Amino acid sequence: MAELKRFLVRRLLTFIPTLIGVTFIVFVIAAVIPTDPARMWAGGEKANPKVIEQLEKEYHLKGSILERYYFIMYKLFTNQMVSPVTHHYIWDDLAKRFPVTIQLTLIAFIYIVLIGIPLGIIAALKRDTWVDTAVRIFALIGVSTPVFWLAYLLIFLFFTQLGWITLAGTPKPDYSITGVPLIDSILHLDFPMLAQILQRYSLPGFILGFMGIGITARIVRNSFLDAISADFTEFAHARGLKKMRIYKHILRNALVPVITVLGLQFGGLLGGAPITERVFGLPGLGSYMLQAINQFDYLALIGAVFFVSLIYLTANFIVDILYAFIDPRVRY
Amino acid sequence: MKSEHLPIIEVKDLYVNFYTYAGVVKAIDGVSFTIYRGETYCLVGETGCGKSVTAKSLTKLIRPPGRIEKGQVLYYREPGKEPIDLLGLSEEELRRIRGAEISYIFQDPSASLDPLYNIGYQISETMYDHGLISSIKEGFLKAVDILKSVLMPDPETRVKNYPHELSGGMKQRAVIGISLSNNPRLVIADEPTTALDATVQDQIMDLLKKLKKEKNLTVLLITHNMGLVADMCDRVAVMYAGRIVEEADIYELFKNPLHPYTKALLKAVPNPVKKIDKLESIPGTVPNLIYPPPGCRFHPRCQYAMEKCKSERPPEIWVSSTHRVSCWLYS
Numbered sequence: 001m002a003e004l005k006r007f008l009v010r011r012l013l014t015f016i017p018t019l020i021g022v023t024f025i026v027f028v029i030a031a032v033i034p035t036d037p038a039r040m041w042a043g044g045e046k047a048n049p050k051v052i053e054q055l056e057k058e059y060h061l062k063g064s065i066l067e068r069y070y071f072i073m074y075k076l077f078t079n080q081m082v083s084p085v086t087h088h089y090i091w092d093d094l095a096k097r098f099p100v101t102i103q104l105t106l107i108a109f110i111y112i113v114l115i116g117i118p119l120g121i122i123a124a125l126k127r128d129t130w131v132d133t134a135v136r137i138f139a140l141i142g143v144s145t146p147v148f149w150l151a152y153l154l155i156f157l158f159f160t161q162l163g164w165i166t167l168a169g170t171p172k173p174d175y176s177i178t179g180v181p182l183i184d185s186i187l188h189l190d191f192p193m194l195a196q197i198l199q200r201y202s203l204p205g206f207i208l209g210f211m212g213i214g215i216t217a218r219i220v221r222n223s224f225l226d227a228i229s230a231d232f233t234e235f236a237h238a239r240g241l242k243k244m245r246i247y248k249h250i251l252r253n254a255l256v257p258v259i260t261v262l263g264l265q266f267g268g269l270l271g272g273a274p275i276t277e278r279v280f281g282l283p284g285l286g287s288y289m290l291q292a293i294n295q296f297d298y299l300a301l302i303g304a305v306f307f308v309s310l311i312y313l314t315a316n317f318i319v320d321i322l323y324a325f326i327d328p329r330v331r332y
Numbered sequence: 333m334k335s336e337h338l339p340i341i342e343v344k345d346l347y348v349n350f351y352t353y354a355g356v357v358k359a360i361d362g363v364s365f366t367i368y369r370g371e372t373y374c375l376v377g378e379t380g381c382g383k384s385v386t387a388k389s390l391t392k393l394i395r396p397p398g399r400i401e402k403g404q405v406l407y408y409r410e411p412g413k414e415p416i417d418l419l420g421l422s423e424e425e426l427r428r429i430r431g432a433e434i435s436y437i438f439q440d441p442s443a444s445l446d447p448l449y450n451i452g453y454q455i456s457e458t459m460y461d462h463g464l465i466s467s468i469k470e471g472f473l474k475a476v477d478i479l480k481s482v483l484m485p486d487p488e489t490r491v492k493n494y495p496h497e498l499s500g501g502m503k504q505r506a507v508i509g510i511s512l513s514n515n516p517r518l519v520i521a522d523e524p525t526t527a528l529d530a531t532v533q534d535q536i537m538d539l540l541k542k543l544k545k546e547k548n549l550t551v552l553l554i555t556h557n558m559g560l561v562a563d564m565c566d567r568v569a570v571m572y573a574g575r576i577v578e579e580a581d582i583y584e585l586f587k588n589p590l591h592p593y594t595k596a597l598l599k600a601v602p603n604p605v606k607k608i609d610k611l612e613s614i615p616g617t618v619p620n621l622i623y624p625p626p627g628c629r630f631h632p633r634c635q636y637a638m639e640k641c642k643s644e645r646p647p648e649i650w651v652s653s654t655h656r657v658s659c660w661l662y663s
């Protein structure tokens with residue numbers, strides 16, 4: 001276990017260069033685009049030269065690339081960076097939006113796990129029957145359906161026709177443990193609040209997870225079939241193990257590739273969040289990023305990218321921990 | 333042939349097909365043989381002739397698309413008592429026999445072991461599921477003794493090792509340990525050394541010989557290696573394209589092979605009994621078992637083939653009480 005702890009600490013330390021790298025790349029891309037940010041911020045063509053000059057000074061726009069990068073990161077982390085566009089403290093804005101995106105991706109992820117994995121197992125057990133084909137077609141539909149189209153279709157059904165869901169506001173309890181309302185309301189056993197949150201988030205979560213459900217089902221199916229037809233399964237039959245025990249061997253082996261895929265799916269969810277948040281009017285990091293891009297507010301963009309990367313890294317960190325428990329071949 | 337002629341397994345007229353997209357593979361086509369208690373019975377033949385399928389059929393380990401079409405596998409649990417037909421048993425009844433009374437050792441030890449569980453656990457669970465021990469923990473203690481008996485170096489440490497931490501030879505020792513953990517009567521070893529280095533092969537075969545003697549096992553050995561056959565076996569059956577073409581005791585087979593295929597096979601490998609000058613390959617190719625040749629399945633490759641061989645299946649001819657051959661030349 002001491003080994004595991006060392007591994008985890010080392011793994012956590014790799015967050016630092018990754019986060020620096022990601023934010024630096026976004027910054028460089030923003031910095032090399034041939035525009036004049038100060039002029040854009042000050043109002044475009046007809047901007048007052050005095051204001052432009054002041055902005056340039058305030059945001060160190062004339063410095064070297066490294067200087068500018070350091071300035072942004074330092075100000076962001078000490079919460080001294082005010083967006084030149086919204087005039088809010090960027091860190092405050094991000095902290096407010098962070099839980100929205102977390103909840104959205106968590107719910108999407110729950111759909112993927114709760115629907116994708118059982119579908120995959122059923123398809124594997126009923127391989128080459130119509131059930132298997134149906135899952136295959138479902139997966140194909142999942143990857144080829146435009147998200148916004150499906151979103152509007154389901155909004156029409158569940159909101160306009162059935163009235164099961166809400167499309168405005170972001171439910172938030174007045175207590176806070178983790179800062180994520182979904183988790184807090186569960187910890188508090190506050191079911192009315194949980195119901196509100198689910199009403200608001202379950203459809204966007206489903207839309208966001210839709211593509212992943214099908215992909216996951218296919219991967220689960222294939223890794224199950226691999227495990228079922230593996231030599232060690234044949235040997236398990238040959239040594240007369242009980243059925244349930246053989247299933248245990250199959251399940252555990254089949255999970256190894258599935259966990260990797262689930263970790264990667266998380267990245268896909270974060271990438272899909274901007275569109276889903278936009279369609280459903282959810283004030284999360286994704287819609288914040290879109291807004292920042294439109295307004296050339298790259299300071300806000302870098303901050304948002306930092307948070308999104310943090311979520312992704314954490315998801316992969318959890319995957320690594322699971323790996324270490326499931327697969328003895330993983331060396332740390 | 334020791335064993336006072338008491339049979340342990342009697343396979344009667346076994347047929348196995350595989351229903352593939354390309355067609356029905358008639359993999360086993362009327363195979364019959366008897367294994368006597370205490371002997372080592374060998375199945376030899378070219379790749380794809382049906383040795384593994386025969387071995388797996390004995391306890392109905394054939395999985396779809398394969399199906400056992402016909403036949404009986406009579407298992408004499410107690411010497412001289414009434415046999416049971418294994419092919420007629422329920423899945424649960426078979427499970428209790430597999431690994432406990434009839435156990436297997438497969439070709440590739442790296443693939444036979446579950447990579448996610450340590451060796452001790454895999455030995456323990458095999459005993460636990462057959463009711464030999466009352467907890468997996470107890471099994472770990474016994475597993476150390478079992479690993480000792482298969483000459484695993486440093487068994488106290490190895491018992492907690494995962495398969496990837498062992499060498500190929502050690503893995504096969506672990507597999508043998510698993511197979512023998514319930515004190516089976518019959519061990520079916522399907523090319524147990526093919527996946528191993530030459531020096532390790534000898535060690536594993538020596539181990540099998542030693543264990544066979546100690547535990548009074550009956551062994552069904554499947555191999556390509558004629559040297560191994562000469563070294564280990566009491567009786568040999570030569571298979572060709574899903575049929576047994578010749579069966580004899582070991583000296584008889586090497587000295588006086590009758591079937592043209594057996595003769596060709598013995599010329600194709602170094603003969604441990606009779607010195608031969610030059611190794612010859614068998615002309616022609618292994619037949620497609622979806623459309624097997626009619627009559628004798630060997631006739632397209634046989635230099636003595638007659639008209640009859642092309643249309644009629646040769647009968648089983650007993651040329652002596654220990655030697656049978658399926659060939660029109662001897663009728």
Ligand SMILES: Nc1ncnc2c1ncn2[C@@H]1O[C@H](COP(=O)(O)OP(=O)(O)OP(=O)(O)O)[C@@H](O)[C@H]1O
Pocket residue numbers: 350352357359377378379380381382383384385386396397398621
């Ligand atoms: N799962 C399967 N699907 C289709 N055909 C199969 C399957 N398993 C075996 N066969 C066929 O059955 C025949 C006998 O195969 P088997 O594995 O018994 O050969 P073998 O004598 O053990 O060969 P080797 O020496 O290579 O192990 C082969 O022609 C093979 O094509």
Ligand SMILES: [Mg+2]
Pocket residue numbers: 383384385522
């Ligand atoms: Mg084989």
